[in-house]
Amino acid sequence: MIDRLLEVRPFNLIAAAICAALLAYAYYSQFVVGLEPCPLCIFQRIAMIALLIVFLAAAALGGGPIRSRVMAGLTGATALTGAGISAWHIRQQNIPGDEWAACGGDLSYMLEVFSFWETLEMAFTGTGDCAEVDWAFLGLSMPAWVGICFLVLGGIGVWANWRAARPPF
Numbered sequence: 755m756i757d758r759l760l761e762v763r764p765f766n767l768i769a770a771a772i773c774a775a776l777l778a779y780a781y782y783s784q785f786v787v788g789l790e791p792c793p794l795c796i797f798q799r800i801a802m803i804a805l806l807i808v809f810l811a812a813a814a815l816g817g818g819p820i821r822s823r824v825m826a827g828l829t830g831a832t833a834l835t836g837a838g839i840s841a842w843h844i845r846q847q848n849i850p851g852d853e854w855a856a857c858g859g860d861l862s863y864m865l866e867v868f869s870f871w872e873t874l875e876m877a878f879t880g881t882g883d884c885a886e887v888d889w890a891f892l893g894l895s896m897p898a899w900v901g902i903c904f905l906v907l908g909g910i911g912v913w914a915n916w917r918a919a920r921p922p923f
Contacts, residue, residue, distance in 0.1 A: 766813035801836030826915035833908020840901030
């Protein structure tokens with residue numbers, strides 16, 4: 755059991771570092787390259803920050819069957835939430851142009867002008883900004899790659915933390 759606990763802590767730290775690197779690239783793309791994030795991009799960043807926090811908590815709290823299973827569940831739920839936001843963003847990018855909602859501005863403008871709930875509704879019903887593909891690699895947009903990262907990190911995180919909770923046989 756101790757061996758498994760010692761294995762899972764470094765994994766959670768490495769996964770947290772990967773989340774931090776993904777966030778660093780998102781901020782690099784925004785502040786250096788000049789790609790302005792749409793509201794759904796911001797929500798994906800928030801989900802990635804939440805996943806980073808879950809991995810750090812899993813590394814800090816470590817062991818015990820109950821704790822490891824709770825961390826596995828939190829990792830899965832957070833990663834699936836982020837992947838769901840990414841999937842919605844990909845959907846927005848792939849609907850025909852005549853079906854887009856009108857551009858609603860960036861997230862800070864929307865929060866100044868509208869209530870939080872109206873802003874949230876507008877962000878998830880899509881704006882023209884969310885439908886634009888400004889960056890692609892190997893034919894996949896940034897939300898697609900972020901979604902893949904959520905699924906891979908979440909899947910491995912659930913597996914590693916759940917595995918640490920099992921008694922050794």
